[in-house]
Each structure stands twice: as structure tokens, then as C-alpha cells.
Amino acid sequence: MTRMVLVSACALVDPDGRILLAQRPEGKAMAGLWEFPGGKVEKDERPEETLIRELREELGITVNEACLAPLTFASHTYEDFHLLMPLYVCRRWDGFPSGREKQQIKWVRPNRLRDYPMPAADEPLIPHLMDLVPS
Numbered sequence: 001m002t003r004m005v006l007v008s009a010c011a012l013v014d015p016d017g018r019i020l021l022a023q024r025p026e027g028k029a030m031a032g033l034w035e036f037p038g039g040k041v042e043k044d045e046r047p048e049e050t051l052i053r054e055l056r057e058e059l060g061i062t063v064n065e066a067c068l069a070p071l072t073f074a075s076h077t078y079e080d081f082h083l084l085m086p087l088y089v090c091r092r093w094d095g096f097p098s099g100r101e102k103q104q105i106k107w108v109r110p111n112r113l114r115d116y117p118m119p120a121a122d123e124p125l126i127p128h129l130m131d132l133v134p135s
């Protein structure tokens with residue numbers, strides 16, 4: 001088996017039922033694709049801690065762990081690693097999300113998520129988000 005990479009990701013849902021997508025910046029693997037904010041779970045870190053850290057670094061918002069609800073997960077084999085990615089939902093945070101790392105961000109209704117090219121692992125997550133936030 002290829003190595004397993006654990007990535008924690010979050011669907012931020014705003015009061016209008018829109019979900020935040022962030023575009024992977026130029027120069028990174030899968031540049032240009034739209035993804036859920038998050039990142040690799042570091043050594044000695046819990047997935048929830050990863051998200052709190054990443055949401056602060058990437059978007060400049062503060063999230064309380066109690067506001068992170070597990071929704072589903074992605075399990076996908078890429079060419080050089082297997083991605084295991086828990087997806088959390090968060091509807092409450094402090095601050096105004098903005099792309100702190102020069103990435104574009106967009107608030108998207110679940111039924112429009114397919115308009116945004118995403119990493120292959122994310123595609124099976126879309127129906128879960130459509131169920132979560134009816135349009």
C-alpha cells in the first residue's frame with residue numbers, strides 16, 4: 001500500500017447555507033482546484049486541533065472545538081499516497097474569513113459545488129453537503 005496521509009478538512013456553512021471553498025494556490029500540487037479549508041494532521045495533533053490551526057492560518061478566523069461537527073470522510077487513492085480526510089462542519093466562528101495565504105475563496109451553494117473543479121477525493125463528499133444544506 002502507498003503511504004497514508006491524514007488531512008483534516010472543514011465545510012464552513014454561512015447563515016445563507018453557502019459553503020466556503022478555497023482555491024489551491026499556484027505552485028502547489030493540484031493548483032487551481034477548489035477545496036475545503038484544512039490541511040495535514042501534524043505529529044501529536046488531533047484532527048480538531050489541526051482545523052483550528054489551519055482555519056486561523058488560512059482564513060484568519062477563530063473556531064471553538066465544540067463548533068466542529070464530524071460529517072463524513074473521504075478515502076481516496078492518489079498516485080503517490082492514500083488520502084484519509086475527515087470532513088467536519090462548522091457554522092459558528094469568530095472573525096471574517098479571508099484568504100490569508102493569497103488563495104481565492106468563494107461561498108458556494110451545495111447545488112453549485114460541481115461548478116468548481118475539486119480534487120478527486122472531494123467529489124463523493126458533495127452529496128453529503130447537499131443533504132446537510134437543502135437548497
Ligand SMILES: Nc1nc2c([nH]c(=O)n2[C@@H]2O[C@H](COP(=O)(O)OP(=O)(O)OP(=O)(O)O)[C@@H](O)[C@H]2O)c(=O)[nH]1
Binds near residue numbers: 035
Ligand atoms: N485541505 C484540503 N486538502 C485536500 C482536499 N482534498 C484533497 O484531496 N486534499 C489534499 O490533501 C492534501 C492537503 O495537504 P495540505 O494542503 O496540508 O498540504 P500541501 O499540499 O499544501 O502540502 P505541503 O504542506 O506539504 O506543502 C493535499 O494533497 C490536498 O490536495 C480538501 O478538500 N481540502
